[in-house]
Amino acid sequence: MTLMNPQPRPGVLEIEPYMPGKSRAPGVAKLFKLSSNETPLGPSPRAIAAYQSVATHLQDYPDGSASELREAIGRAFGLDPDRIVCGAGSDDLLNLLARAYLADGDEAIHTAHAFLVYPIATLGTGARPVAAAETDYTADVDAILAAVTKKTKIVFLANPNNPTGTYISFDEVKRLHRGLPPHALLVIDAAYAEYVRRNDYESGIELVATSDNVVMTRTFSKIHGLAAVRLGWMFGPAPIVAAINRIRGPFNVSGPAIAAGIAAIEDVEHQERAREHNTRWLTWLSQEIGKLGLTVTPSVANFLLIHFPQTRGRTAKEADAFLTARGLILRQVGAYKLPNALRLSVGSEEANRLVVAALKEFLAKAA
Ligand SMILES: Cc1ncc(COP(=O)(O)O)c(C=O)c1O
Numbered sequence: 001m002t003l004m005n006p007q008p009r010p011g012v013l014e015i016e017p018y019m020p021g022k023s024r025a026p027g028v029a030k031l032f033k034l035s036s037n038e039t040p041l042g043p044s045p046r047a048i049a050a051y052q053s054v055a056t057h058l059q060d061y062p063d064g065s066a067s068e069l070r071e072a073i074g075r076a077f078g079l080d081p082d083r084i085v086c087g088a089g090s091d092d093l094l095n096l097l098a099r100a101y102l103a104d105g106d107e108a109i110h111t112a113h114a115f116l117v118y119p120i121a122t123l124g125t126g127a128r129p130v131a132a133a134e135t136d137y138t139a140d141v142d143a144i145l146a147a148v149t150k151k152t153k154i155v156f157l158a159n160p161n162n163p164t165g166t167y168i169s170f171d172e173v174k175r176l177h178r179g180l181p182p183h184a185l186l187v188i189d190a191a192y193a194e195y196v197r198r199n200d201y202e203s204g205i206e207l208v209a210t211s212d213n214v215v216m217t218r219t220f221s222k223i224h225g226l227a228a229v230r231l232g233w234m235f236g237p238a239p240i241v242a243a244i245n246r247i248r249g250p251f252n253v254s255g256p257a258i259a260a261g262i263a264a265i266e267d268v269e270h271q272e273r274a275r276e277h278n279t280r281w282l283t284w285l286s287q288e289i290g291k292l293g294l295t296v297t298p299s300v301a302n303f304l305l306i307h308f309p310q311t312r313g314r315t316a317k318e319a320d321a322f323l324t325a326r327g328l329i330l331r332q333v334g335a336y337k338l339p340n341a342l343r344l345s346v347g348s349e350e351a352n353r354l355v356v357a358a359l360k361e362f363l364a365k366a367a
Pocket of ligand 1: 091092161162189219231232
């Protein structure tokens, strides 16, 4: 008999570990981290105060059902709090959905350059991630529907998607849903919904409210500036909410996160300031970087995908090294099958102007 060490379930060792955005540039005095789509405005001062107020009773367990937070979210969006589940970031919820609805041999579809947590969460369950081709770096409903089989249990759709910044209209989302079999769960990840300024876009609330097989996930990490506390939420049909509540950690959301989240969701002015800042600088960055002769994928989120030529001296890798040496940290997206691109988060005015100036210098040097 051969003795075997403990073995993880099949699929786990196929996972490429998730690499977060860099946050260091050795030897550089001032850093601008533009690699993780964090908000340059930070959180609402009211959220910071609420977070600090919890510091005096850290010995207490939080409310395991996060009921006050769910009520605050319910008020903000006009939703039934009983149909909301909160998680330690939306990552937590995406993983819980995979765990609850996928098993060995099942399939979960994501788009070709989709957020990497989907294949990671899928492989962790023993199921198989299936990539559907995109058109112009945008989800393609026909390609997704063509990838559906009897084994498809989840379709993950990031709308808008990270790292491409592209989106599909609500009509297209509804067409996707209409084409899915009832046993397939459509997970609409709307982490960047607040930034989108397009009349034909919707985060998916209406579709969840009227369907049995759609959930929407949201995050406090982006417009609310609370990435450090790890907080997200999902809205779903009652049976799906009940399933997720059975498998989530009983205290999966911390007390400081609950307090900060309530204050953040109620500070509508702060959200509006963040949205205004983003709209102004997303447009400016897209135009200025385009004028330099680089291709920028049109984005509706708080980041941009910049494509570089493959000629020596001008590549994405060389641009990344050049920018990093100046304290400007962007995201390499090779892991997203985009080796010739870099993702830039919209930063402060100072950071945005520095990036454009540095890219200009980089391209001039290579000329
Ligand atoms: C599309 C998308 N979904 C979900 C997340 C996860 O957000 P969090 O776990 O911080 O809520 C991110 C973070 O970058 C994202 O880009």
